[in-house]
Amino acid sequence: MSASAEATVLITHAVGLHARPSVKFTKLAKSFAAEVEVAIAANGPWFDAKSIVKVMGAKAPKGTMLHIRAKGDGASGAVKALVDLVQRNFDEDADHVRSA
């Protein structure tokens, strides 16, 4: 049961992994039993993806390659869902199209 998964995704959101996106990101991460971590460099440091303080604290701006890794139950599902969220621009595209 020691499943593990890892992926890398480019942050395209205008201001990066900021307040509202990080709320969504950590909420989604918390919905999985697996231990999930993020980093803004391949060699770390790794932060708890379920902690908004840590995720915000990573201060990942637009253009950052976000590394996501998970281990435990549903690890691959967790990584896939989080990558999707980042790729969907945290579902905030509509806002940015409007304000553009």
Next chain:
Amino acid sequence: MRIEGIPASPGYAEGPLFDLNQPPASYKAKASAAEEKAALEAAIGKAVARLAALVETADGDAAGILEFHIAMLEDDALSGPAFASIGSGQPADVAWRAALDSEIAGYEASDQDYFRARAADLRDIRDQVVRALSEDSEVALPQGAILYGEDIAPTRFLETDWSKGGGIALKRGSTASHVAMLARSRGVPMVVGLSALAGTFTGLALLDAERGGIIFSPSPAEVEAFRQSASSFADRQGAARTFLTEPAVTKAGTAVRVQVNIAYPSDVDGIDIATCDGVGLMRTEFLFGKALPDEETQYQAYRKVLEWAGDKPVTIRTVDAGGDKPVPGFTVEETNPFLGLRGIRLSLARREIFRVQIRALLRAAVHGNLKVMFPMIATPDEYSQAAALFAQEQAILAAQGVAHKLPPLGIMVEVPSVALAPEGFSDVAFFSIGSNDLTQYVMAAARDNAAVAHLNSVHHPAVLRLITAVAAFGRDKRIPVSLCGDAGGDPAAIPTLLEAGLRDLSVAPAQLAMAKAAIAGVPV
């Protein structure tokens, strides 16, 4: 260790000490790390609950920010360092500030504008919890606590839930302060003038507000003796209660009227009208607490008490602001307020405000047996001016066809000039002796100053001579004389007052039974 003081409201209280002299909006450190942690947890929870309530009404962007704040607050990673510092001995507020300030510094150091701007969010989050922590210390009053400190604000008294016991122990204070009056009317034990009370005490204390004293860190033997005294006091109160429902009569069979003093219309909710002869003094300063009250607010307040009293008289005193009772927007700042523009002097100086009260009283008068008295009258001319204003307003209400009635108009006897030369007042409807102020003016001893409390005695021959003279003048001119000061409810003063010729006393509701019991023992 027992420290002696002056009893201001009789009774006994056993409970944890609560230090009153905290700055109102600063956090009060707790006794242990566990309590500090609990306080921080509660404050974070309170801040989250407040934000959650705001989210309900906020629109998209604002709600997004609030949800971000909530998520941050709910994240253990944010509070973790604070809880760790508490574990190593820091108080909650210091630990929380330090933890957040370090986060804030991290955001401020970011080379991204957006992340630097989040420092403001972090500061906001920090301050919300600091606020919740401070409020927590304001309301975190243990049940049945003994509030102790230099002095206590009346609002503090009123905010406190006394239903679970508790008491007040003051280093300064006065038996004639407004809080002391409130304490007596609610039956809250209170001791003042504990001058040796220095330093910070915590833990259990025993408040003896019958003899006047407080015991810190009592021994088991002291607790045992205290409980016996408390139970004996309760027994005596219980015995007095048998007098409560009966009309007051002296040992010689002389009837004495016993009315009650009230400060708030709601005070009558807990009083059975059958146990008293009416309201001898209804204060109206409560209406002037924060802003000037409109006519309707006053009318409803007066009407409530008049309807409660039925046929029995209700004597309402026009506003006695000034002195130690400042009202923003009404009273003036003075270097010697007790000798300044207070009572009727202020009302006559601010007639537009006085007229509103007069109209409310004239309209309320149709709902019961109203009498109105003026405070701080010094000359017959002041009475005439005030009475003329009643006549003017009455004429206006009559012209407008508004239901009203002109009540009997009387005066307080509290300025020595009236007691010394009552002959100028033979046209007033009644006299009510305000023994607190009369005493302080005769003895030149401020009633709110514990250092001169020993001079402030109604038993001084000078004070008693004036009371006797006013009672005799009233008998001679067939003008009713009553007394509504604290002495009227003091079992030790009652025999003297009756011997001075008084037959009409008005007392705090909590003192009704003891006063009637004391009257029954007087041989006049």
